[in-house]
Amino acid sequence: MQTLGWKEWGALPDIGIDRIHMKVDTGAKTSCLHAFKLEPFERDGASWLKVYVHPQQDSLQEHSFEAPVYEQREVTDSGGHTEVRYVIRTRLVLGQFDQVIELTLTNRDTMKFRMLLGRQAMRQHFIVNPAQAHLLGE
Secondary structure, eight states, X not given: OEEEOSEEEEEEGGGTEEEEEEEEOTTOSSEEEXXXXXXXXXXXXXXXXXXXXXXXXXXXXXXXXXXXXXXXXXXXXXXXXXXXXXXXXXXXXXXXXXXXXEEEEEOOTTSSOSEEEOHHHHTTTEEEOTTOOOTTOO
């Protein structure tokens, strides 16, 4: 098992994000990615999304990608607000970890981190040391 700090750098290579700063959040069940605009569409009878993100913190540099919709689900945030979010599945590379995870999509413009790494993705792979940061490198 790898040990994570409370914040880490990772990549989502299948959706074209080579580097993203994420908060490791053991209180969140599912991982979450900042998406400031979502455009649903159909492809071959299946539901897809065009997703627009700002992958770099404190930058308005835009990146977009297309992904099939895995599902939609109700998610309650840390403030107790519930919303229905789209869920996609994509690869996360984090240290030696390289696996497909679920990501909910929501606007995180007012949050410090563009991504939260939830406990579903960490389960059976990581131990978290909340007193440390960037244990897997910058």
